[in-house]
Amino acid sequence: MTEPLLRAVGVRKHFAGTEVLRGIDLSVHKGQVVCLLGPSGAGKSTFLRCVNHLETIDGGQVWVDGEPIGFRLRGGKLHELREREVARQRRDIGMVFQRFNLFAHHTVLGNIIEGPVRVLGLSASEAKRTALDLLDRVGLAHRADAYPAQLSGGQQQRVAIARALAMKPKLMLFDEPTSALDPELVGEVLEVMTSLAAEGMTMVVVTHEMGFAREVADEVVFMADGAVVETGPPARVLGAPEHERTRQFLARIL
Numbered sequence: 001m002t003e004p005l006l007r008a009v010g011v012r013k014h015f016a017g018t019e020v021l022r023g024i025d026l027s028v029h030k031g032q033v034v035c036l037l038g039p040s041g042a043g044k045s046t047f048l049r050c051v052n053h054l055e056t057i058d059g060g061q062v063w064v065d066g067e068p069i070g071f072r073l074r075g076g077k078l079h080e081l082r083e084r085e086v087a088r089q090r091r092d093i094g095m096v097f098q099r100f101n102l103f104a105h106h107t108v109l110g111n112i113i114e115g116p117v118r119v120l121g122l123s124a125s126e127a128k129r130t131a132l133d134l135l136d137r138v139g140l141a142h143r144a145d146a147y148p149a150q151l152s153g154g155q156q157q158r159v160a161i162a163r164a165l166a167m168k169p170k171l172m173l174f175d176e177p178t179s180a181l182d183p184e185l186v187g188e189v190l191e192v193m194t195s196l197a198a199e200g201m202t203m204v205v206v207t208h209e210m211g212f213a214r215e216v217a218d219e220v221v222f223m224a225d226g227a228v229v230e231t232g233p234p235a236r237v238l239g240a241p242e243h244e245r246t247r248q249f250l251a252r253i254l
């Protein structure tokens with residue numbers, strides 16, 4: 001088997017003495033979609049934040065495409081990276097949050113080209129071309145000149161996905177991307193995520209959308225109390241969970 005694109009080994013995190021992640025192991029291979037499920041407070045968001053080093057970890061290590069996140073491997077030892085170098089690693093990891101976090105004073109197009117121009121050093125015309133392609137993929141080419149406030153929540157979230165993709169990430173992390181949306185807008189966002197998965201994007205998705213998990217995930221990981229309780233193909237974990245904790249959670253959510 002090839003090296004996973006994302007490999008988390010024994011990731012630990014505590015806040016003010018409370019252990020929030022108690023040794024998380026997770027491997028995601030290139031092109032795989034993994035859905036992270038679990039009750040509120042399980043540590044799902046914290047784990048995603050540890051993957052892209054928005055949180056420093058207290059134990060274990062995260063590797064993305066063979067690189068230790070936050071560190072450089074030299075002479076068999078890990079040396080902590082400076083913030084600028086961490087920012088470079090972070091570029092490979094796209095993140096989409098529950099709240100869309102678009103820049104309100106930029107147009108849709110402006111939101112998407114900002115990173116590629118400022119961080120990747122693309123010319124404005126190059127960045128625009130890519131941005132329009134991406135907007136087409138998320139079904140919003142006709143809204144390029146709109147401002148976020150003029151869009152529905154579902155449209156804003158699709159722009160947020162396009163903006164993350166504009167940085168050409170190797171890995172996409174989604175943290176409850178549809179939880180803040182009105183129910184009738186959830187489908188359009190899940191559709192974009194489904195096509196992204198079909199195109200081979202590697203994705204870790206925290207979601208309560210069981211239909212999406214069942215149909216799109218290669219693997220489902222159920223977390224509770226800062227630990228992985230069980231992992232497996234969606235049909236098994238969702239259809240025939242082995243642990244009582246998973247059964248209880250699913251009974252509440254389904």
Ligand code: ADP
Nearest residue numbers: 015016020038039040041042043044045046047
């Ligand atoms: P989930 O996303 O699964 O709902 P979180 O990762 O958001 O869970 O939170 C896990 C636990 O960590 C919760 O008890 C939460 O209160 C705590 N926590 C998260 N972030 C912080 C923080 N910055 N400071 C203190 N506690 C935090």
Ligand code: MG
Nearest residue numbers: 044045046175
């Ligand atoms: Mg969360």
